[in-house]
Amino acid sequence: MSNPNVMLNFIYYSVSEKVIFYRNVNDKLFGNVLYPTPDVTEVDAKAAVDAFEAAILAAADGGHTAISARNDAEKLVDEVYRKLANYVDRTAAGDETSLLSSGFQISKKHVMTPKPALAAFNGEHPGEVKLVAKAIDRAATYHWEMSSDAKPGVPAVWVYIGSSTRATYVVKNLPVMTSCDFRFCVITPDGTSDYCAPVTIIIV
Template identity: 25%
Template sequence: MSTVKVIISFSRLRDDDLDTQSQVIISKLTGNVNFPNPIPTLAEITASRNAYVDALIVSKTGGRQETLKKNHARKELEQQLGLLALYIQANCKNDDLIALGSGFEIQKSKAPIGILAKPSNFKVENGPLAASLYASVDKIEGAKSYLFEITKAPVTEDSIWQVESSTAKTFLFEDLVAGTQYAIKVAGVGSNPKKVFSDVLYRFAQ
């Protein structure tokens, strides 16, 4: 089970949106039985929010000094909300519904990546060096690395595949036997141990 993480930073919000978010949090926490003793208190949050709103209104028609006062009031409100978010984090019982019921937002959990897709646009070309082959494939979503495998043609049950791992989606096979046909395939490597290989491509090394 993943851990519920309450978002404690508000710097991403525009000035008016910070006010709106503050109002939502105050409303949601008023009488909320899951968070009976918020720290800071709702009275303290409300006072910070009111001071911020007053400064925000004045700054819209004022000068540089009024803007600085607004920025200071915003910083104070963000700090108070950050502390409150930590309280919510510690008392939400790792329940996303309880956490969201506070009016705070939570980080989206990353969906687990299953078996990676079959490689697409796999190509094998003659490399820049003598007796070399250059293999490339389109990026595979979720792949941490790639396995490029090569063996001499024809492919049989007794073929021994040379396995090369690469963090890049390309690989250069060097020191091959010129005039020999090779079979090459590729698969993405992710968190799931099962691998789906591309179709086998054949190419003569020159």
């Protein structure tokens, strides 16, 4: 699971949205006991936002000089809050509560989903299935088996369908619209492994 961090998506806000967002950060960050020594002072941050807001108003008539001045002020204020965002990230060290208290938006935690031992996908042609196994260290050979139309309460009949030196295998000429189960085991220098948990797929 990766730790959350500050998002810099505020850089892409409209100019009016930036003013609102930056003022909210000012209210929550400065004076926050969790962030005692920001890389930009409160005075400088607020001055940058005030100058940016004034430049926005001055550029409302569409004058080229005023628009250029607004763009310069935007670059300056964006850099101020990039620095503050980096400070928050560094200080919070991934603590979600601390990050949220800063006024910045944060990324969500990403849970790493373990790769399944075996996955089955319908192939490019009718009656074709591609099997993709989780690669096993020191595996010399993968042995593949299939069981067709298993019924509840009836033991599956497994049929050997082939071997490969890679963790993938393509099965062809299967009857369409039937249910098939697949599994594999590996042969390593230490011996033969148990078969993995089977996966089921409807052949199309």
